[in-house]
Amino acid sequence: METLWSALALLSGQRVCTRGDPVRQTVYLTFDDGPDPEHTAPLLDLLAKHGAKATFFLVGRAVQAWPELVQRMLFEGHAIGNHSMAHRRMSAWRPGPEGDDIDQVDQLLCRFGARHRALYRPPHGRISPATLWACLKRRQRVMLWSLDSHDYKLAAGEVVQRLRDRRLRSGEVILMHDDQPCAFEALEVLLPEWKHAGLRFAALA
Ligand SMILES: [Zn+2]
Structure with a gap:
């Protein structure tokens, strides 16, 4: 899949990306589907405790x-996308409402001070030709990810194991979600370990 995305990145003039700036020892945590009234605030507390910045789609x-x-x-210095x-699936092939949907959310985010064209991540990471x-x-820059935590289908302990098993490379973009508690529970364990290993956590530019 990553090969396909890399090809897409080239074809689109790097408008479709799966990785962030490969700054030394820097990893990009991303959280989708929020904000959530129950789970986002504890996650922000945890990130603040560890001086980690992230990007929220x-x-x-x-x-x-x-x-x-x-x-x-x-x-608190995080980025938003x-x-x-x-979060509806877009039609696969026929030009549909994608453009209007993108514009509507961009305008909404602008009111919070986000830049005119925010980073875009399509629902389910699905890039149809129309999208x-x-x-x-x-x-518009499309930001996918290089590492899926699977926090939407695994227990927190399994997510910890899955991410521990991967040697994180500089520029890695990790997909997580803040509309459920799994990311928080896994990061409570992983962030201290990762920091100890010398990793830094930055917001996507
Ligand atoms: Zn999503």
């Missing part, structure tokens, strides 16, 4: 419901 409807969490993310308005076309037309 936000669902527009949740941003409208919990704006104070978005303000807190930005205040566009993860669609309602790609909408992004290229807008000169």
Whole structure:
């Protein structure tokens, strides 16, 4: 899959990425599907405790419901990205509502001080030709990931094991979610270990 994405990155003029800047020992944590009224705040507390910055790919409807969490993310030095308005699957081949959806969430995020064109991560990481076309037309950068934590289907202990087994490379983008407790529970264990190993955690630029 990563080969396909790398090819896509080249074809799109690096507009579709799976990795962040390969700054030495720097890893990029990303959290999708929030903000969440129950799980986002404890995660922000944990990141703050370890001086880790991250990127949150936000669902527009949740941003409208919990704006104070978005303000807190930005205040604490995290980055925010566009993860669609309602997390619906987009049509695979026919040009559909992708462009309008992207614009709507970008405008929403702008009100919090995000840059005009936020990083975009399509729901389910699914880039249809129509989505790609909408992004290229807008000169929007699409950020996927290089390492999926599987926190949406594994128990926290299994996520810890899965990520411990991988030698993290500089520029690694890790996919996690903040609409459930698994990421928090796994990172409570992993962040101290990773920091001890000399890794740094930055927000995507
Ligand atoms: Zn998602």
